[in-house]
Amino acid sequence: MLRNTWISALMVIVACPSGAQAPATPAASKVATAAPSTTTTPVQRADSTPKGKLKNPYKDSNKAIVDAGAKLFGGASCSGCHGGTGGGGICPPLANGVWIYGGDDDTLFRLITYGSQTLLSRGYIRTGLENVVAPMPAMGGAIATDDDLWRILTFIRAQYHGPAECKFGCPAEGGGR
Numbered sequence: 001m002l003r004n005t006w007i008s009a010l011m012v013i014v015a016c017p018s019g020a021q022a023p024a025t026p027a028a029s030k031v032a033t034a035a036p037s038t039t040t041t042p043v044q045r046a047d048s049t050p051k052g053k054l055k056n057p058y059k060d061s062n063k064a065i066v067d068a069g070a071k072l073f074g075g076a077s078c079s080g081c082h083g084g085t086g087g088g089g090i091c092p093p094l095a096n097g098v099w100i101y102g103g104d105d106d107t108l109f110r111l112i113t114y115g116s117q118t119l120l121s122r123g124y125i126r127t128g129l130e131n132v133v134a135p136m137p138a139m140g141g142a143i144a145t146d147d148d149l150w151r152i153l154t155f156i157r158a159q160y161h162g163p164a165e166c167k168f169g170c171p172a173e174g175g176g177r
């Protein structure tokens, strides 16, 4: 609890950027679908999948998916905060070897979908600190389907230029959950 208070205080100091906090994503009803689809929203997918089980079906060697992800990354206004190639703008970089909550598919899918406040409220901890410490808004409502979010994540994987062993979460930092 003390730690959370401390983190909240920090976040007030570093606003990133001002007024861009998206409204909390409403809890979606549970659905039980398996493969990525054109009808399941990111919130539905995350809500209906046990923690640790969300897995990107795409590899970042798939150029068509990476290109599609790049467009979605811009369209969902991720680039406004993170820079056009995820290298960091006024918000933390996505392409370096530092992962705030973990670099695995499951954690990143949930962070992007629910936002950082919800993650923190569910017991996730900031294990890695970037140059900017601020809340990540819930973006699940701005991305049409879980498939779109996997494409965005594939694009992010393709931009990665940190140490190879940290691509999906640094072992030493407890990443790769």
Ligand code: HEC
Binding pocket: 016, 017, 020, 021, 073, 076, 077, 078, 079, 080, 081, 082, 091, 092, 093, 094, 098, 099, 100, 101, 102, 108, 111, 112, 116, 126, 130, 132, 133, 134, 135, 136, 137, 139, 143, 152, 156
């Ligand atoms: C309003 C600014 C803003 C927008 C828009 C935004 N983000 Fe973020 N993002 C952040 C902040 C701030 C953090 C750090 C969160 C923290 O420290 O808790 C973050 C963290 C992340 C991380 C984890 C980075 C790490 O090093 O662990 C990923 C991945 C990410 N965002 C992806 C996205 C994607 C994809 C989108 C678009 C769908 C997006 N973000 C839109 C502000 C934003």
